Amino acid sequence: MGLLEILQDVELFEGLEQGEIEQIALLCTERRVAESEQLTTQGEPGDELYIITEGFLEVIIGGTSTSQRRVVVNLGAGQVVGEMALIDQGPRSATVRAIDEPTTVQTIKREAFEKLCMENNRIGYIVMRNLAADLSFKLRHHNLSERD
């Protein structure tokens, strides 16, 4: 599957037209992540967003010792990781590492992403709306996991 087809199946870009997705594709860099390799570390600065195209990542929160850490969710194909640092420019809210082989992500740098959103407000509005919807979905998932 080509990059444009992959991006069309990512909720973050739902509502964008073909030419707009092509502009997003120009910002993407593919990265293969080895099993157990960390993409982000909680508390560290971050300036990239990741879109999972293959495999699974686990999201871990907690302290520095193993006993304090907790895996809160696994994220698979089509999901977005690292979006909080992209929006609020704060430190990484979680540690993220690959738990499947192969795991592949598309990486988008914050600076390039913000530049595109500023230059094309339609893209900026749609992507930011979809980012908010994605954060809402993750919150709903968390609430359902606490249901019992």
Added chain:
Amino acid sequence: MPVYKVSIVVAGSDHPGAILNMSRPPKIGEKIRLGTREFQVVEVLKLLPPRGDFQYIHATCRAVENP
């Protein structure tokens, strides 16, 4: 083609659950592989109204018993 964004919660297991896109909706009774582990779907709910090509689904699963 519709894309099914699925929230999966695994009941009675240490698995943290998952969110992933699927090309078809999960069905009660079928098995789903999450990484190296396999689970059985026991509940499927429509979580949100569809938006564009996306359907939003929640599935509850249980660990598959080894024979």
